[in-house]
Amino acid sequence: MSPYIGDSAYGPQYGPAITVRCFLDDQTxxxxxxxxxxxxxxxxxxxxxxxxxxxxxxVTLPSGRQTTVIAALRRDGGKLPVPSHLEVQLL
Structure with a gap:
């Protein structure tokens, strides 16, 4: 994943690529x-x-397909006995 950092005269600018451990759900x-x-x-x-x-x-998926983040949603369970996570929706 290369985080979006803004636009320039030459188009979108991205930060350095990082590897993110995650669970991927290929569902439309x-x-x-x-x-x-x-x-x-x-x-x-x-x-x-x-x-x-x-x-x-x-974002580059394990298949090699490159895509873009639509939204990243924090799912914080607080003190509830549920897993807290970040849900990232991709184009």
């Missing part, structure tokens, strides 16, 4: 993007809750 579903539009997500991955993965980051 409709989700809402940050701007409220409905878009089709082709995959979702679940990572540790402290993972930093801003919208528009570039």
């Amino acid at each position: 579903r409709t989700v809402r993007a940050a701007d409220g539009q409905e878009v089709t997500s082709t995959s979702t991955f679940y990572a540790q809750i402290d993972t930093v993965c801003p919208a528009e980051s570039r």
Whole structure:
């Protein structure tokens, strides 16, 4: 994953690539993007809750396919006996 850091005169800029341990779910579903539009997500991955993965980051899946982050949603269970994680929806 290469985190999105902003736009420049030459297009989107990304930080250094990092490897993220995660559970990958290759399931197509409709989700809402940050701007409220409905878009089709082709995959979702679940990572540790402290993972930093801003919208528009570039992700390379194990298959080699490159995709983009639609949204990263913190699922913090707090004191409940449930797993806390970061849900990352991909184009």
